[in-house]
Amino acid sequence: MTINNEKISRQTMLALLAAALLSFTGILTETSMNVTFPELTRIFNVSLDTVQWITTGYLLMVTIVMATTAFLLKKFKSQRIHLFAAIAFVIGDVMCATSPTFSILLTGRLIQAIATGLSTPLMFHIIFNKIPAGRIGSMTGLAGMVISLAPALGPTYGGTVSSTMSWRMIFWLILPIIVISWWLGSHYIRIDPVGTGSFDILSLALLATTLFSMVFAVSKAGKYPVFSSAVVLPFLIGLIALGLFIYSDTHGSSQLLDIKILKWLSTSLSAFTYFVLQFVNIGVSFLIPVYCQYVLHTSPFIAGLVLLPGSLVGAAISPYAGHLADIKGYALPIILGLISMTLGGGIFFGIQSLLTAWIILLVYSFLRFGFNMGFSNTISNAMLNVPEQYTADVNSFFSMLQQFAGSIGVGIMAAVMAISQNNGTGNLAARSFIGGRYDFLLATLLSAAALIATIINFRIQRRHQSPQTN
Known part of the structure; x- marks a missing residue:
């Protein structure tokens, strides 16, 4: 068992804060613009299919940039990477806030996405290079809190700001946070490159x-x-x-990144679990507000607010989940989390006809408890089960996988809902009910598959037990 009273230096904590602020703000903007789509279609005179690329294009750009970080973290000083990311975010943010046309708004979003794609892997890079082994679970739990809380808070933030001020203020209000991150990173992020090679x-x-x-x-x-x-x-x-x-x-x-890391079955199983966790998390976070409005006829404000308690539960449980992994090992929190997610999806599916906004709030909170128990611990477990020279590749691959899972999760659940709405029978609420039923079933089955994969994974790890995996 690892010792959990190892000290973390002030410089490391402030370096982590710099990366976390930039990562949180970038991920927050992933979903904060979703509530403004109807307004933007009118302002810029474009269709909803076009406007949705503000989010989809953002997620894709983040995913693509994350694929480069294995090379970048080996080639360049982390301080320079953070500086570049902060500058890119400021440029993109100002472009979005002042955009006179949709094309400039989209361009600004893509530049912001470059910053997010760099900052999130950088945050984990700092953890795995500067945090003592006995504290890694706790710190990745905090990082997981940043990653999982931000997208769920996005619709609440975006809806509140756009309804009380202007959608442009969504970008102006976050600018001071980036300036603070910029200053902290320039003073406290200190990790030298560890490799060479061509791009x-x-x-x-x-x-x-x-x-x-x-x-x-x-x-x-x-x-x-x-x-x-x-x-x-x-x-x-x-x-x-x-x-x-x-x-x-x-x-x-x-x-670009060494995908030979997948030759280890344990890493492949962890990657599948990580993908499913984020697929279900982001997909259900998209589905619930849509379901509430179409089926339960709630207001957009209530539909977004339903997600908030679950997001707070997840934020609170994430550090504890990492601490639990440090003490008891990674199997317990990850398996417990996937059991909760499977049960949560099953409850949504099983009692769908009885769902109200309050019941959805409670079940979603249970599902988010499960997500945050397993999410950060999955990447930590994967990182500790590969040779040290592959940790940058695992970091980059899993970070990329996380973003792709979110974008494809939203896409598939939106497509299932749209197919039911466009081809079903009955009124729109009835057709949306059927689409939601298929989506809830998909979330349940995927969570169950990830649970099985995780149980197999830890059986494999026990057969190849090493001090690092205790």
């Missing part, structure tokens, strides 16, 4: 094509038949690009 631009292009094509195909599935060319063609392009990316990354002279 694989071909692999990055292929990965970007893969991610964009997959999300684009999913976005079209809600409007067109699943087996239509509008859906199948981009999906096939994504599969081809994925195959070429794998070949390029494993056979080229340079690597």
Whole structure:
């Protein structure tokens, strides 16, 4: 058992704060603009399908940038990476706040996404390089609180600001936080690069094509038949690009990230679990406000507010989950979390006809308890089960996977809801009820699959027990 009274220096804590502030603010803006979509369609005279790329494009850019961090963290000083990210966020933020056209708003969002894509892996990089082994679980729990709380608070923040002031103030109000992060990072982030190598631009292009094509195909599935060319063609392009990316990354002279980390079955199972956790978390966070408005006929404010208690529960439990892992090992909190998520999804599905805003609030809080028990502990467990030279690759891959899971989770659950609304029978509420039922079932089945994968994973780890995994 590890010792948990190891000291963490003041410099390390302030370095973590710098990265966490930038990461939190970036993730907050991922979902804060969702509530402004109807207003933006009127202001910029564009369709809702176009406006939604403010969020989808943001998530994709974050995912693509995260894929580069394994190289960047090995090649450049962490202080310079943070400085670049902070400057990029300020530039993008001001562009969004002053944008006269939709194209400038979208461009600003994509520049902001570059900052978020760098800051989140940087936060974990600081943890795994500066935090004593016996405190890693607790600190990744705090990092998980940042990652999981921010997107759930986004709709509440965006809705409150846009309804009381202006949607542009969503960007102006967060600017001082970035300036503080900028100052802290320039003074306290101190991690030197640990490797060399050339950058694989071909692999990055292929990965970007893969991610964009997959999300684009999913976005079209809600409007067109699943087996239509509008859906199948981009999906096939994504599969081809994925195959070429794998070949390029494993056979080229340079690597974007070392996907050979997946040769360890334990890492692959952890990656699947991590993907499912974020898929269900972000997907259900999208689904519930939509379900409340279409089926329960609540106001947009109430629909967003239903998520807030669960977000606070998750934020409170995340540090404890990491502390529990430090004391008892990672198996207990991760398995307990996935049991809670499976039960939460099952309750949504099983008593759907009885759901009210209050019941949804309670069940969602239970589901978020499970998510935060398992989320950060999953990446910590994966990191401690690979040789040290692969930790940057695990960090980059899991961070990228987290963002892709969120974007594809929203896309698939939105597509399922749209298919039911466009092709079902009865009024809109009845059709939305059916779409919600399929989505709740999907969340339950995926959580159960991740639970099984996790149980298998820890059985494998016990057979190859080492002091690091205790």
